[in-house]
Amino acid sequence: MFAGLAHLPALLLAVSGGPDSTALLVLAARWRAGLDAGPRLVAATVDHGLRRGAAAEALAVAALAGDLGLAHHTLRWTGDKPAAGLQEAARAARYRLLAEAARAAGAAHVLTAHTRDDQAETVLFRLARGSGVAGLAGMARVSPLPVSGPAPPPARPAGGARDGALWLVRPFLDIPKARLVATLAAAGIPWADDPSNRDPRFTRSRLRGMLPGLAAEGLSAARLAQLAARMRRADAALEAAVERLAADLAVPDLRPGAAATIAAAGWVRAPAELRLRLLGRLVAAAGTEGPVELGKLEDVAEALAAACAGPAPAARFRRTLAGAMVTLSGGRLTIEPAPPRRHGRNAAPAPAGPVPNPTET
The missing domain is CATH 3.40.50.620 (HUPs)
Structure with missing residues (x-):
């Protein structure tokens, strides 16, 4: 033991x-x-x-x-x-x-x-x-x-x-x-x-x-x-696949407050679970409002995938999530800290410590 x-x-x-x-x-x-x-x-x-x-x-x-x-x-x-x-x-x-x-x-x-x-x-x-x-x-x-x-x-x-x-x-x-x-x-x-x-x-x-x-x-x-052990094994495999996807899309090292821009076409071609997890990592790094809720992340990922795909992809897409701004423009997907809130309230500072994993929520 x-x-x-x-x-x-x-x-x-x-x-x-x-x-x-x-x-x-x-x-x-x-x-x-x-x-x-x-x-x-x-x-x-x-x-x-x-x-x-x-x-x-x-x-x-x-x-x-x-x-x-x-x-x-x-x-x-x-x-x-x-x-x-x-x-x-x-x-x-x-x-x-x-x-x-x-x-x-x-x-x-x-x-x-x-x-x-x-x-x-x-x-x-x-x-x-x-x-x-x-x-x-x-x-x-x-x-x-x-x-x-x-x-x-x-x-x-x-x-x-x-x-x-x-x-x-x-x-x-x-x-x-x-x-x-x-x-x-x-x-x-x-x-x-x-x-x-x-x-x-x-x-x-x-x-x-x-x-x-x-x-x-x-x-x-x-x-x-036993279920937990099997889920942990599956989660490790998925995380390894996300690492490969991040390398393929040239995602930079993620630190609290970091912004990243990737090719939207490469992101949307990935399996849904992998693009969800990668988006979650990027939002967790850039965001200023703490852990990302899985349900909200799923909603944004689904809407973003719809905007990227189809015969006429959206010219522009913008959503905020957990203090991060997710923008699709010119075939590029950018995740960055959201601008300060209205009424003079500044965005919260980036959380200390490791970037949380939203897929645990």
């Missing part, structure tokens, strides 16, 4: 105190103890300040980490909490705090305890939102840590950090939650129970409650995880 991590200088373990992350703490410590040399392990618990028992749970994790010979830090989310979108805001705060703790610990990799059950919930969640192939691929074992900051390199580096990039590693992604619970029970190690995981106000909690019934019909967590 921890293959490929032994050569790293340090690892930050995200441990909430629940059964999955407690197993991560115990098994990572057991793995490290069996090595002659290996990474320094540091545990971190995020106290979101949303539950009365969270502080006591963080103390229990600190005590267990101490028994295992590991350093531990409690990270607190302070300030006002939003009334709407609380889980999304808490997730963003959690990853921001973990990123700060990782940098302080000299670690480029943050380990979380996402399991196969979590993968199944993610697939269901994205299926309900109408996600495409990339979204249904679910979570990857290794991915960039989702925080603002310098863009990571396009592939996981062979060792350590590069250009300050931080990486999220999910070593339990193929492991059922029940296996982790059984491991802790056999070792006599207690864990905390977070009642918010069963709160019906949250979509994930409701989906979690549906999983036993779906499993009875054959749609088990294992089947959903």
